[in-house]
Amino acid sequence: MQNIQEYLAQNKGRFLDELIDLLKIPSISADTAFSQDVLDTSEAVRTALENAGCDTVEICETDGYPIVYGEKIIDPDLPTVLVYGHYDVQPPDPVDLWNSPPFEPVIKETPTHPEGAIYARGACDDKGQMYMHVKAFEFMVKTDQLPCNVKFMIEGEEEVGSRNLGTFVAANKEKLANDVILISDTGMIANDVPSITTGLRGLSYVEVEVTGPNRDLHSGLYGGAVANPINVLAQMIASLHDENNHITIPGFYDKVEDLSEQERSEMAKAPFSLENYKNTLEIDDVYGEKGYSTNERNSIRPTLDVNGIWGGYTGEGAKTVIPSKAFAKISMRLVPHQDWEEITQLFKDHFERIAPKSVKVKVTPHHGGQGYVTPIDNVAYRAAAKAYETTFGKTPVPQRSGGSIPIVALFEKELKSKTILMGFGLDSDAIHSPNEHFGVWNYFKGIETIPYFYRYFTDMKA
Amino acid sequence: MQNIQEYLAQNKGRFLDELIDLLKIPSISADTAFSQDVLDTSEAVRTALENAGCDTVEICETDGYPIVYGEKIIDPDLPTVLVYGHYDVQPPDPVDLWNSPPFEPVIKETPTHPEGAIYARGACDDKGQMYMHVKAFEFMVKTDQLPCNVKFMIEGEEEVGSRNLGTFVAANKEKLANDVILISDTGMIANDVPSITTGLRGLSYVEVEVTGPNRDLHSGLYGGAVANPINVLAQMIASLHDENNHITIPGFYDKVEDLSEQERSEMAKAPFSLENYKNTLEIDDVYGEKGYSTNERNSIRPTLDVNGIWGGYTGEGAKTVIPSKAFAKISMRLVPHQDWEEITQLFKDHFERIAPKSVKVKVTPHHGGQGYVTPIDNVAYRAAAKAYETTFGKTPVPQRSGGSIPIVALFEKELKSKTILMGFGLDSDAIHSPNEHFGVWNYFKGIETIPYFYRYFTDMKA
Numbered sequence: 001m002q003n004i005q006e007y008l009a010q011n012k013g014r015f016l017d018e019l020i021d022l023l024k025i026p027s028i029s030a031d032t033a034f035s036q037d038v039l040d041t042s043e044a045v046r047t048a049l050e051n052a053g054c055d056t057v058e059i060c061e062t063d064g065y066p067i068v069y070g071e072k073i074i075d076p077d078l079p080t081v082l083v084y085g086h087y088d089v090q091p092p093d094p095v096d097l098w099n100s101p102p103f104e105p106v107i108k109e110t111p112t113h114p115e116g117a118i119y120a121r122g123a124c125d126d127k128g129q130m131y132m133h134v135k136a137f138e139f140m141v142k143t144d145q146l147p148c149n150v151k152f153m154i155e156g157e158e159e160v161g162s163r164n165l166g167t168f169v170a171a172n173k174e175k176l177a178n179d180v181i182l183i184s185d186t187g188m189i190a191n192d193v194p195s196i197t198t199g200l201r202g203l204s205y206v207e208v209e210v211t212g213p214n215r216d217l218h219s220g221l222y223g224g225a226v227a228n229p230i231n232v233l234a235q236m237i238a239s240l241h242d243e244n245n246h247i248t249i250p251g252f253y254d255k256v257e258d259l260s261e262q263e264r265s266e267m268a269k270a271p272f273s274l275e276n277y278k279n280t281l282e283i284d285d286v287y288g289e290k291g292y293s294t295n296e297r298n299s300i301r302p303t304l305d306v307n308g309i310w311g312g313y314t315g316e317g318a319k320t321v322i323p324s325k326a327f328a329k330i331s332m333r334l335v336p337h338q339d340w341e342e343i344t345q346l347f348k349d350h351f352e353r354i355a356p357k358s359v360k361v362k363v364t365p366h367h368g369g370q371g372y373v374t375p376i377d378n379v380a381y382r383a384a385a386k387a388y389e390t391t392f393g394k395t396p397v398p399q400r401s402g403g404s405i406p407i408v409a410l411f412e413k414e415l416k417s418k419t420i421l422m423g424f425g426l427d428s429d430a431i432h433s434p435n436e437h438f439g440v441w442n443y444f445k446g447i448e449t450i451p452y453f454y455r456y457f458t459d460m461k462a
Numbered sequence: 463m464q465n466i467q468e469y470l471a472q473n474k475g476r477f478l479d480e481l482i483d484l485l486k487i488p489s490i491s492a493d494t495a496f497s498q499d500v501l502d503t504s505e506a507v508r509t510a511l512e513n514a515g516c517d518t519v520e521i522c523e524t525d526g527y528p529i530v531y532g533e534k535i536i537d538p539d540l541p542t543v544l545v546y547g548h549y550d551v552q553p554p555d556p557v558d559l560w561n562s563p564p565f566e567p568v569i570k571e572t573p574t575h576p577e578g579a580i581y582a583r584g585a586c587d588d589k590g591q592m593y594m595h596v597k598a599f600e601f602m603v604k605t606d607q608l609p610c611n612v613k614f615m616i617e618g619e620e621e622v623g624s625r626n627l628g629t630f631v632a633a634n635k636e637k638l639a640n641d642v643i644l645i646s647d648t649g650m651i652a653n654d655v656p657s658i659t660t661g662l663r664g665l666s667y668v669e670v671e672v673t674g675p676n677r678d679l680h681s682g683l684y685g686g687a688v689a690n691p692i693n694v695l696a697q698m699i700a701s702l703h704d705e706n707n708h709i710t711i712p713g714f715y716d717k718v719e720d721l722s723e724q725e726r727s728e729m730a731k732a733p734f735s736l737e738n739y740k741n742t743l744e745i746d747d748v749y750g751e752k753g754y755s756t757n758e759r760n761s762i763r764p765t766l767d768v769n770g771i772w773g774g775y776t777g778e779g780a781k782t783v784i785p786s787k788a789f790a791k792i793s794m795r796l797v798p799h800q801d802w803e804e805i806t807q808l809f810k811d812h813f814e815r816i817a818p819k820s821v822k823v824k825v826t827p828h829h830g831g832q833g834y835v836t837p838i839d840n841v842a843y844r845a846a847a848k849a850y851e852t853t854f855g856k857t858p859v860p861q862r863s864g865g866s867i868p869i870v871a872l873f874e875k876e877l878k879s880k881t882i883l884m885g886f887g888l889d890s891d892a893i894h895s896p897n898e899h900f901g902v903w904n905y906f907k908g909i910e911t912i913p914y915f916y917r918y919f920t921d922m923k924a
Contacts, residue, residue: 212745216895219765220863221889224763224795225750226743238701283821285689303681305690307692307775308692314791317828320667321770333686367780402687431680
C-alpha cells in the first residue's frame, strides 16, 4: 500500500478544498436558525460518500436531523467496518473571540502545526476527522485496495446529545451489523506521541433546585432568620467532597475499578509535564483527589463538578435580596462498571437527604451514559496499533480519556461490537472553543493511517 | 389638639387625591428613561411644601437628582425638627405581577386594610409616608399650632443609594442644623401593635470573583484534575459559617454588642408567632444562628448572606464545562459598633486567605453603612412614644430592625442629632415588590400622630 503516499500527494489540494467547502456550512444543530444548513450538510455528506465510492447512500430520516448511511459490501464473508462520525458542529459562541470567522475556514501556521492548521468550527470536531475516513475510503476504492466491507453512519445531532441515534441503531441492527466500529472523534497525545483512546468515562448530569421562602425577601428584614437557598446550596455542594476531595455520596465508589499498581505505572509512563499543564492553564496548582496523579484524576477516577450555578441578583451593582430559589447543574464523570442510572439515583437520594428542613430540594436528571473500555488485546486494537506503527514509526500509547461518548457504550450494547477510537486531533485544537482548528498534517496522517487499519484488521480476522 | 380629627375629617378626600397625583408620576431614579419624571416629582414636592406653609422652598441641585429643601422658622430659640424623606421610587419590575398598573393608583380593601389601601409604586416607600409629614405640617400651620421650627429635606436618590446626599449634608450643616430628625421610611409591627424602630443594622456589601483555569474547560478532559471555580466558591462560602451558623471570619464578632438578658427578655415580649412566620413564607423550618430566636437573629445579630451567585452554563439543558470564573455577591448585616469598613477589610483578608492555591480570588467592596441605635431614654424617643400613646392608646414597642438606612448614621455623624424612625407602614405592604400598597388608615394615623410628636418634643425640650 505504498501508493497511499503518492495518492495523497496527487490529491492534497482537492482533499483540503473539499473539507473547506464542508466547513463553510454552519451546521449548528443546537440552534434552529441553522436547520436548513444542517440539512444541507447532510446532503453534502451524501454526495461525498457517493463520490468516494459507496454503492448505496441514504438519507435516513429521524425525529430530528437525518443520519447519512452509506455502504460498500464487497463480500458478505469478509469483515465489516462501521465508521461513525457526525456532520453537526457546536455553536461558535463567543464569536468575538475568534480570530477569523468560524465558517470562513483559513489555513494558518502555528508552532504546533508548522504545516498549517485549518481554522473553522468543526475543523477537528468532527467534520475534519470524519472526512479523513471518507477520503481514506476513496483511496481504497479508487486503487482497488478495499479489503473488506464498509458502512458509514454519519449523524447530525451529536452536539445535542445524539437524541435520535439510539432509536435508529436499535431499529437497524441488521443493517448496521459489523465486526468493529471506527470513530475519529477524540485526540492523541502529540504528533510525535501517537495514542489510541481505550477508555471513556461515563456521565451522570443532573440539575438541582433549592427553594427557601416562597418569594424573594429583603435580606435586611429576613437575613439571619430564614434559610438562604444560595448559602444552603453552597453548603450542600461543598459537602459532596471531603477534605481529601473524595466524593461523599454513600455507595458512589462501590463499583469503581481499582487499577493494579502495574497498570498505574504503565499509565505513568505517558509523557506529561505538570509545569506545562499548569502554565497552559495559568494556574498555580492543580487540585483533585488525594492519592492520585493529574493523569489518573482525569481518566481512571470518577469526579463531580458543578457546571453551572445561579441564583439571586446577578446584575450590575448591589441588591440586598434573599432569593426564593438557587440552582446548579452538576455532572459526575464515571469510570467503567459504575452504572450512570444507579449513580444518578444515589446522588438524588443523598442530595435530598442532606437538605436542611428549612429548604425544599428538587433533583432533575438531565442525561447520562456509561463508561467504556477497549481491551488492548482485542484484535481491532492490535490492528489499529500496527497501523499507527506503520505510519508514525511508533507504537501508540493506549490512553484512558476523561471524556464521555455515551454512544460508544450504546453501540456495544445494541450492536455487540467494540469501538476503536482512532483520534488524530490534539488537545490544543480548541474543540468547543473559539478558534477551533485541525492540523493539515494530522488530517493527512489520518487519511494515511486508516487504510492500514482496514488491511491489518482484515488480515488478522482471516 | 383635638381638632386634628376634625381637620382630617374635613380634608380626607383632598389628602388622598393629592397623594394619588404624586403617585402617578413614575419617579424611578434607577432608570434614566424616567429622569424627567423624577425632576417633575421634585417640582411637585416643592409646590406641596409651599402650599403646606413653608416660608422658603428651594430645589437644591446635586450631581444627580435635586434635593427639595423647605423650612418654616418661627423662632430661632425654639427646637427644630428636620424631616427627611424621598420622592423617588423603586423600579416596578416585574410589572406583569402587578394586579393594577404601578403608576395608576387604585384603592382596594384587603383583610389587613379594611378601610382600603392605596396600590401604587411608592405608596408606602416613601411618597405616602413622606406626604404624611407634609400634611401634618399643613394642619399645624393652618390651625396655628406649629410649636417649633421645621425643616424638610426630601431627596430623589434614596433608591439608588443616596449618592449625593452625603455631599449635600456635609456642605450644608448650618442650614440643616436641628434638634431631632424625623423619618417615616420604616414600618410598624401591626395596626394594633404600634412600634418605633430604635435600631438599624449596618451593611457591608462585596462582590467576589474566583478564577480557576484561564479559559472554560471541557469537564470530561479536565474534570477532577483542575480546581473548578464553582466548587471552590461553594466550599469557600460554606466555610464562612460553622455548624452553629456562627460566622467564621476572624474578628467578625469582636465589637458586637452583647445584649443583657433583660433587654433580650424585653424584646421577646413583642408579639410573634413562629407558625405564622413559617406559614407566610411557606417554609418548614427557620434557620439561623444557634442560641438566638428568630426576632433576635434578624435584628440584634450580624449576618452573612449570598445575594447572588453565578458561573458556568446556566441556560437550558446541559453543557459539560468547567468555567474559568465563578462569582458571588455577598452582604453582611452589621449591628451597632461594628464598623462596616473594618468588617469589609476583615472579609477581604479572610476570603483571600482561605482560597486554595489552585485559584485566584478577587474581592471588590460595593458599598456599606454603619448600624444605628436610638436609646429609648432619649427625649425625642420619649416624645414619640407619648404621641403614639395618645393616638393609638398603646405604648409603642421599641423595635430593632434588621434593615439598613446608612444615611441615619451619616446624619448622626454630620449633624450630631438622633433620628426617630416613625414608620406607619406594615411589613406586608410589599415595598420593593409588585403590588406595593399603603393602608388608608395608616396614612391618616400618621398625619394624626405626627403633630403630637411636635407638641410633646417641644414641651420636653423646654
